[in-house]
């Protein structure tokens with residue numbers, strides 16, 4: 502299936518983001534976040550451009566890009582599945598829901614399914630602790646989940 506973020510990377514846009522932050526202390530992380538927002542992820546050619554623009558080595562830039570779990574060096578899936586791992590969800594059985602999701606999707610956290618449909622992320626509180634355990638898929642939140650209902654929810658997106 503077609504992937505949202507494939508295709509040529511707009512390096513002019515990357516240069517423009519770098520130029521806005523260049524010379525500021527701690528510019529690298531905000532630059533990477535903005536580039537990811539603009540491009541969808543952080544492809545190799547964008548990382549090279551950021552390194553060049555900020556006068557850093559590619560390994561420095563790559564190190565930061567791969568350290569933070571919310572930065573992606575590969576294209577993300579069509580839907581991001583965000584799993585709450587905070588305590589209120591945990592005590593309401595989030596672990597079984599998480600184990601089911603990992604098994605159903607066949608990927609680990611930070612990975613994308615081979616069909617490009619789902620990327621799995623862990624997050625802290627989704628702000629709906631009253632319906633714990635909760636999961637967010639795309640921009641929709643699902644609460645009071647069980648291993649059975651989370652499988653049914655996933656089917657809606659397949």
Ligand code: FES
Pocket residue numbers: 585586587588589590591625626627628629630633634635
């Ligand atoms: S702790 Fe999970 S939604 Fe708040």
